[in-house]
Amino acid sequence: MKINRCIAPLMISVILSVAGCSSSSKEDQVMNANLGAQALYDKARESMANGNFAAAADSLSALDSRFPFGPLSHQVQLDLVYSYYKSGKIDQTLATIDRFIRLNPNHADVDYAFYMRGLTNMEADNNLFQELVGIDTTDRDPSKSKQAFDDFRRLIQQYPDSKYAADARQRMVFIKNRLASYEISIARFYMRREAFIAAANRGRYVLEYYPDSDQLQQALEIMVECYDQLELTELRDNAMKTLKLNFPDSQFIS
Template identity: 65%
Template sequence: MKKLYSVLTVAGLLSVTACSSSPDEETAIKAQGADALYQQAKERMELGNFNGASETLSQLDSRYPFGPYSHQVQLDLIYVYYKLGKTDQAIATIDRFTRLNPNHADVDYAYYMRGLVNMDADRNLFQEMVGIDRSDRDPTHSRDAFNDFRTLIQKYPESKYVNDARKRMVYIKSQLAKHELSVARYYMKRAAYVAAANRGQYVLDNYSDTPQLKQALEIMVECYDQLQLDELKQNALKTLKLNFPDSDVAG
């Protein structure tokens, strides 16, 4: 019984020590220098522990704002916030970095990440997985992402991120065109044909290089027909036949 009691006592002490290790670990972290903290942040990022990495990087950012890792810490924070889906924090960190470091060698990366962050903010993984079309959602972040990528291309045409940015802009334009058509159909269901035709015209004026152009012209033809605006209908029909002779509406 005495031996058993001794074992239980030791086990209890170990349990208490284990429970109290967390605060001790936090104290140890605070006592570390910039080098040790940054190594810890890197290890956490490599392991995919982005919550832990954000905590360590935030400590570094606040404790050593002008330290040897200050710029890299901010760039890493941008990436970590992006992975965590923390849009507001990521954008704030990006804007701070580009404002304070306009000539930094990696400032193009910050602009590129701004586009990715805004693009990701419009994404809903579950709905994409089940194939739900989200073209009717508010496209504000998509528009911001498009402008972010355009800014990157204009300011840093030699950046290694330019090619990917161009591809993403093509995708975003298609999504924005889908949004306009979704709104146009909404108006058509409510017999708001002027508003619907205007949405089609907007696609024609701004997204004529997207696959949605055909549908936009078809909507315009139908709306002008409903409004008995024959001249506008014939103009839209002529453009439709010229570009999409296989269209049922054109026939």
């Protein structure tokens, strides 16, 4: 098979680059193996300061494996959590957080671990590509958002005076609106298919579980429309009454 002469140099460059990265990674592993605990930690902190969190994670992981009970062990695990998070390694971040919480339930920084767990689950729920191209993401599976909400709620309940509590509360508001938007998206899906009972139930769910979300008006309007389609007069009138009371400018109010 002939290779285009213009493409061949590029292929060679890529191959050499990959080989160089592999060689560099092996060299780092050998270097880490020969460093003591403090020197290895200093190297990791330097990498973090330079924004090279992947390299920091490699050094911290090696340190955690070689010196699991050293004087630096707790801080190493917390720094490893942050380095994994900044490197976009969701699974490793959550595994490290869960191990830290399990082994150190009374540690002074366990609130930070819960906070980072919430952040990590929020990050897992984001899709940067979809956000960049402007695609609506409200109809995606919200399981990670629910887990993040539970993480922040646990932080606030167990550590109300934590310095992370205020930010956690703000993030819970955002997540609550996200979850309510998901329910509205599913309700409209059912309405397009004339599954009005299922749609009304989704609207009622928002009313019951997310009454302070920014989706309440849409939930009530969906309930009014669906109950009207189903000729459930009493339920429609009750939903309309609540809609008038809270959103008098709604187009559904005649």
